[in-house]
Amino acid sequence: MNRADEIASNFLQVKEKISVAAKGCGRDLDQLTLIAVTKTFPTTDLEMLYSLGIREFGENRDQEASVKAAQLPSDINWHFQGGIQSNKLKSICSWASVIHSVDQYRYAQKISEYSLNKTMKIFIQVSLDKPVESRGGVDPEKLNDLAGQISLLPNISIMGVMAVAPVDQPAEPAFAQLQQIHQSFIAYYKDAKYLSAGMSGDYEMAISYGATHLRIGSSILGNRPPIK
Numbered sequence: 001m002n003r004a005d006e007i008a009s010n011f012l013q014v015k016e017k018i019s020v021a022a023k024g025c026g027r028d029l030d031q032l033t034l035i036a037v038t039k040t041f042p043t044t045d046l047e048m049l050y051s052l053g054i055r056e057f058g059e060n061r062d063q064e065a066s067v068k069a070a071q072l073p074s075d076i077n078w079h080f081q082g083g084i085q086s087n088k089l090k091s092i093c094s095w096a097s098v099i100h101s102v103d104q105y106r107y108a109q110k111i112s113e114y115s116l117n118k119t120m121k122i123f124i125q126v127s128l129d130k131p132v133e134s135r136g137g138v139d140p141e142k143l144n145d146l147a148g149q150i151s152l153l154p155n156i157s158i159m160g161v162m163a164v165a166p167v168d169q170p171a172e173p174a175f176a177q178l179q180q181i182h183q184s185f186i187a188y189y190k191d192a193k194y195l196s197a198g199m200s201g202d203y204e205m206a207i208s209y210g211a212t213h214l215r216i217g218s219s220i221l222g223n224r225p226p227i228k
């Protein structure tokens with residue numbers, strides 16, 4: 001099978017699994033956004049995804065994504081979901097439509113400052129790890145305070161909450177906890193309707209716990225080439 005057929009066939013399978021998972025828990029497919037996580041994959045792969053109709057691409061590193069964004073059509077929404085470095089935020093704000101990994105007020109301040117003629121959509125990343133905050137993400141107990149502060153900044157819109165399943169604990173109770181965190185956050189901040197959760201290994205489970213934005217890489221693109 002050539003690369004284009006391989007990607008097309010993987011994409012079809014993922015879409016089918018999403019559809020079955022959504023049906024299984026009474027979720028509407030229209031409420032789900034699939035983000036193809038393309039980090040470390042070459043621009044030629046992204047072009048194949050584009051020709052399959054995909055317009056949401058996820059990247060983790062500014063250096064790599066800024067080059068890809070310049071090479072691909074401008075109707076793509078680029079999602080930044082990697083660990084934030086302050087000195088990269090100005091560039092990230094120039095190509096990204098959505099930043100999923102905001103976990104500190106100082107990052108939000110910079111995003112606000114660098115998003116002058118637009119509104120940057122962000123997710124606040126919460127930590128599901130024990131110990132809490134060990135791999136990025138804010139302690140869920142501090143979420144409302146952080147959101148309250150961020151909501152006062154211009155040029156930023158809080159879409160909701162993002163999380164990654166813990167590495168050394170089962171995903172299911174963590175996703176159940178995440179759904180509760182999200183529900184009580186919506187009660188406090190009603191515009192934060194969205195939940196960015198679910199990767200290749202756990203997106204069907206994430207759908208059943210309320211995820212709206214699925215970040216899926218290797219199930220569509222195969223094993224990731226090593227980072228250069």
Ligand SMILES: *Cc1c(COP(=O)(O)O)cnc(C)c1O
Pocket residue numbers: 037039060081082164198199200201215216217218219
């Ligand atoms: C790489 C990455 C993904 C996609 O991971 P896969 O297992 O390849 O689907 C999703 N979210 C984040 C934050 C990532 O870094």
